[in-house]
Amino acid sequence: MEKFRWAYIGSGSIANSTAKDIVKGNHKIVSVYGRSIDKVKAFADKVGADAYDDFDKSVNRDDVDAVYIATPHTSHLEYATRAMRLGKPVLCEKPVGVSAAEAEQMIAVAKEQNAYFCEAMWTWFSDVALTVKQWVQGGEIGDITDVEINYAFPGIMMPKGSRLLTPETAGGAILDIGIYPITYCYNLFGLPKSISCNGKLKNGIDISETVVLRYDGFNCKLNMSLCGLKENCRINGTKGSIKLPVFFHMASRAVLKNENGRQVFNGKTDYLTEFTRVAEEIRQGKKQSDYIPFEATAECLKIIDECRRQMKLVYPFEKTIRQ
Incomplete structure (x- = not known):
C-alpha cells in the first residue's frame, strides 16, 4: 500500500515528536505550513517535505491525503475549518479547541463538508x-x-x-x-x-x-x-x-x-498507532472516528x-x- 501523505500545520515540539514516530511506518509528510518560515523550512528539510508560508497552498495539493494540526489550541478552529473547507480530512491535536463551542463549530463544518475530523487523543487509539x-x-x-x-x-x-x-x-x-x-x-x-x-x-x-x-x-x-x-x-x-x-x-x-x-x-x-488507525479510517471512507467520535470531543470540552x-x-x- 502507498504511504499515507500528510500536510503538517505547525512545526513545534509536538510536530517533531509525531513526525519522528510516524515516518517509521507507512506515512510521509509532504508539506509543512507555519508562520515562521525559517522554522518551517528547518523542519520540512528534516522530514523531506515542502515548506510553505501560505496555508492554502500547503493543504490544497493533490498529494495531501490528510491534514495534521499541531499548533497551539487557540488556532485550531481557524486551521481545522479552513482545511475541511478545502476538502481535506483533519486530525487535530488535543484539545481541539478552547471551549466546547469551538469544538462544535469544527464538528458542524465537518458535517457540512462531509469531511473526516478527529481529535488527536493518542490514548484512545492505544x-x-x-x-x-x-x-x-x-x-x-x-x-x-x-x-x-x-x-x-x-x-x-x-x-x-x-x-x-x-x-x-x-x-x-x-x-x-x-x-x-x-x-x-x-x-x-x-x-x-x-x-x-x-x-x-x-x-x-x-x-x-x-x-x-x-x-x-x-x-x-x-x-x-x-x-x-x-x-x-x-x-x-x-x-x-x-x-x-x-x-x-x-x-x-x-x-x-x-x-x-x-x-x-x-x-x-504511540503516535504511529494513532496516525495509522486514522489513516485506515480515512481510507475506509469514514467521516468520524470510531476511536474518538464527535460526541466525545465535544462533551469532554x-x-x-x-x-x-x-x-x-x-x-x-x-x-x-x-x-
Whole structure:
C-alpha cells in the first residue's frame, strides 16, 4: 500500500515528536505550513517535505491525503475549518479547541463538508486504554467504587513566555493536562452526574486543580498540576482493581487484580498507532472516528468548560470578545 501523505500545520515540539514516530511506518509528510518560515523550512528539510508560508497552498495539493494540526489550541478552529473547507480530512491535536463551542463549530463544518475530523487523543487509539475499557465494561472488577487519577507536567519549570504558561495562548493545567484524565473517565463512564473543581490560579492561568466527577455510586477524583505530582491511575471495584503505574503514556502496563489473580497487559501508546488507525479510517471512507467520535470531543470540552466556570478562569481573548 502507498504511504499515507500528510500536510503538517505547525512545526513545534509536538510536530517533531509525531513526525519522528510516524515516518517509521507507512506515512510521509509532504508539506509543512507555519508562520515562521525559517522554522518551517528547518523542519520540512528534516522530514523531506515542502515548506510553505501560505496555508492554502500547503493543504490544497493533490498529494495531501490528510491534514495534521499541531499548533497551539487557540488556532485550531481557524486551521481545522479552513482545511475541511478545502476538502481535506483533519486530525487535530488535543484539545481541539478552547471551549466546547469551538469544538462544535469544527464538528458542524465537518458535517457540512462531509469531511473526516478527529481529535488527536493518542490514548484512545492505544490497545492499553482499549483493554482497560474492556476490563471495566466486561465486569472484571465488578461495580466501580472509586477512581483516582494523578497527572502532572513540569510546566512550572518551563521558560518564561512558554505557550503552556501564557494566558493569551490558553495555557495552564486544565486544557493541556486535564484533557487526558477527563477524557479517560469519559470514555470509561460517560458524562458525570455532576462536576466540582477546586483550582489554583496564578498569572492568568490555572496551575493546578482537583476535579471530582460524580457518577451513580462512585466518584472519579482527578488531580492535575503544572508542579510535581506522582502520575498514576487507580480504578477500584467490588471485585478487584485496575492500576496504571504511569498514567500519561500508559505504555508500560495496565495491571488487573481480581478473584482470578493478577493479569498484566503490556502495550504501547504511540503516535504511529494513532496516525495509522486514522489513516485506515480515512481510507475506509469514514467521516468520524470510531476511536474518538464527535460526541466525545465535544462533551469532554463541556466538562472543561464547567471546570473553568467554577474556577472563574477566563482567557484575555475571551474578555475582549465579551466586551
